[in-house]
Amino acid sequence: MISAKESTGLPLPHGASEPQVQAQPKVRARRWLGPFNPPMSDWRGKTVWIVGASTGIGRATAERLHGLGAQVVVSARKAQALADFVQSHAGSAALVLDVTDPDAVRAAAQQLLKAGPLDCVVYCAGHYQPMRADRMNLADMLRHNAVNYQGALFLLDAVLPALLARGAGHISLVGSVAGYRGLPQSLAYGPTKAALINLAETLYLDLRDRGIGISLINPGFVQTPLTAANAFEMPALLTPDQAAAAMLRGWSQGAFEIHFPKRFTLWLKVLRLLPTRLYFYLARQIAP
Numbered sequence: 001m002i003s004a005k006e007s008t009g010l011p012l013p014h015g016a017s018e019p020q021v022q023a024q025p026k027v028r029a030r031r032w033l034g035p036f037n038p039p040m041s042d043w044r045g046k047t048v049w050i051v052g053a054s055t056g057i058g059r060a061t062a063e064r065l066h067g068l069g070a071q072v073v074v075s076a077r078k079a080q081a082l083a084d085f086v087q088s089h090a091g092s093a094a095l096v097l098d099v100t101d102p103d104a105v106r107a108a109a110q111q112l113l114k115a116g117p118l119d120c121v122v123y124c125a126g127h128y129q130p131m132r133a134d135r136m137n138l139a140d141m142l143r144h145n146a147v148n149y150q151g152a153l154f155l156l157d158a159v160l161p162a163l164l165a166r167g168a169g170h171i172s173l174v175g176s177v178a179g180y181r182g183l184p185q186s187l188a189y190g191p192t193k194a195a196l197i198n199l200a201e202t203l204y205l206d207l208r209d210r211g212i213g214i215s216l217i218n219p220g221f222v223q224t225p226l227t228a229a230n231a232f233e234m235p236a237l238l239t240p241d242q243a244a245a246a247m248l249r250g251w252s253q254g255a256f257e258i259h260f261p262k263r264f265t266l267w268l269k270v271l272r273l274l275p276t277r278l279y280f281y282l283a284r285q286i287a288p
């Protein structure tokens with residue numbers, strides 16, 4: 001049977017109606033209102049590679065996915081933490097790597113792809129130090145860029161050709177609400193997360209018709225080693241497991257941007273919409 005879409009353009013007998021002409025807006029409306037990505041909720045037998053999974057959000061996500069039947073591969077630098085994960089999660093695997101080393105990222109990807117297709121790849125590696133412009137530290141700014149952004153590019157370069165060839169798979173980038181707008185103390189971290197947000201949006205536009213899902217994770221505050229040194233009280237603080245649960249919910253809904261907790265992130269979305277002068281005034285009041 002030829003679908004309305006496939007039959008478009010075929011010559012029709014004189015006087016015949018063109019049902020596909022009326023059906024098309026409905027199809028478009030469904031696509032417009034439907035999920036951004038193919039929803040991912042049945043993880044049984046799916047291979048998921050989480051880069052940045054030795055601690056925090058990445059580890060908690062690996063744990064939850066493993067519990068749902070996924071075959072989880074965890075990567076990061078801390079070999080012992082990864083080995084502990086593998087030992088306590090039967091069927092999982094670990095690949096130790098430093099995301100600032102493109103050869104290591106490529107070699108790990110090749111090893112995994114040789115074993116079979118990757119259903120989901122999550123870039124969760126992150127580096128964070130508060131920094132203000134009057135104490136700018138170029139070396140640490142470049143480290144933020146290398147870990148938070150450039151490493152994501154190495155990962156994309158390593159996995160995207162295989163995903164494109166297969167016309168399937170999902171890539172998820174962990175950004176941050178700190179990438180929405182400029183923030184005090186965020187000189188090194190914020191711009192890398194803004195870059196990831198832009199990267200994810202562009203990837204989505206380029207890949208949505210190629211069968212590849214793209215999602216962007218924008219957490220608020222989560223209690224992990226990354227935020228442990230924060231001297232201020234973190235509003236709406238989540239545990240890593242709560243963050244992982246929110247990510248899984250977002251993936252199951254086929255969301256593009258998965259941000260949480262909403263009671264915090266929705267306020268930041270409002271701030272994002274404000275005119276610059278008003279935003280600067282409020283940002284200085286909230287976080288001097």
Ligand SMILES: NC(=O)c1ccc[n+]([C@@H]2O[C@H](COP(=O)([O-])OP(=O)(O)OC[C@H]3O[C@@H](n4cnc5c(N)ncnc54)[C@H](OP(=O)(O)O)[C@@H]3O)[C@@H](O)[C@H]2O)c1
Pocket residue numbers: 051052053054055056057058075076077078079081097098099100123124125126127128147174175176177218219220221222223224225226227
């Ligand atoms: N916690 C929050 O409030 C929060 C908020 C918004 C966004 N995020 C983002 O969430 C992601 C996860 O952070 P987290 O809070 O869960 O912190 P975390 O527990 O410190 O996790 C960071 C992960 O990145 C890995 N990593 C760091 N440098 C690496 C490198 N050079 N090569 C390979 N792996 C590296 C770490 O493993 P090794 O040290 O073993 O390499 C660790 O597994 C980050 O992208 C972070 O920016 C966190």
